[in-house]
Amino acid sequence: MQLATYIQDLLYRYECVIIPGFGAFLTQYESARIDSDSNTLYPPGKSISFNRQLQTNDGLLANYIASVDGSSYETALDKLRTFTRNLSVELSEGKTVSVEKIGVFKINEAQAVQFIPSEKGNFNTASFGLVPFVGTSIQREVYKEEVAALEAETPLLFTPERREKYPYLKYAAVALIAVSISGLVGFNIYKNNVAEYNFAEKQKADALLDKQIQEATFVIENPLPPLKVTVPKQTGTYHIVAGAFRIEANAYKKIALLSEKGFTPRYIGKNKYGLHEVVYQSYEDRVEALQSLRNIKNTENKDAWLLVKKLD
Structure with missing residues (x-):
């Protein structure tokens, strides 16, 4: 289907591409997503839908065909009419019609045209060259359960005999705690003194600055004339x-x-x-x-x- 290439080109740049007399393809931005079942990361893209109600020719597709083929606008319209006619005939015969990288059309049980978008095409230019990435799942919870099981099987035991073997460690621990507490208290006192000093100096600086501003005089000897900008209003048919x-x-x-x-x-x-x-x-x-x-x-x-x- 030759016209599929033209439609693909326009879907990269436009959000609505109308096939006159048949319907319109609509695109909408879709952010990156993760399929947790298959551990697949999909890049940002554009989701494609089809609206059967938009059939009036807006000139976009016909003009593009004419410019690429180097033909006239009427010749491009004839190609579109032939494309639409053949597509409608194949659907009426119960066939499934595929439009490359865009999707497939078929007649559903309600005798209406149904469009199923393709998962291969990505019409977001910002994601050009990006493909879905399949990763491996991280078994955090499994590892956590294994560690818990190992800890349950091999507990760490501290007996009174082992503690009494090194009695000086108890006094060393008490001394270390005392030194830490005294150091923390001293640091807090020093920090409070520094904060009070900084606050007093800031007040002095603010007062001096206010005085200088009040005594300052600003004189502009040659003021520039006011600039007038006139923006013409666009009119016309x-x-x-x-x-x-x-x-x-x-x-x-x-x-x-x-x-x-x-x-x-x-x-x-x-x-x-x-x-x-x-x-x-x-x-x-x-x-x-x-x-x-x-x-x-x-x-x-x-x-x-x-x-x-x-x-x-």
């Missing part, structure tokens, strides 16, 4: 879309990233699919917008596209 995000926080991260690159991006709200859209810039003139779009596609983002919409 032609918008170059940088991306659409299911999570709003990701949209603002994209805005910050584009601002660092010198663009003037902004958030234009949710589209009809509930995705948060971010644009590079808005234009009043269509020709100017198309020229800017061509430049962005060549230098920045091949998947950028032009949205014609009048914003409030």
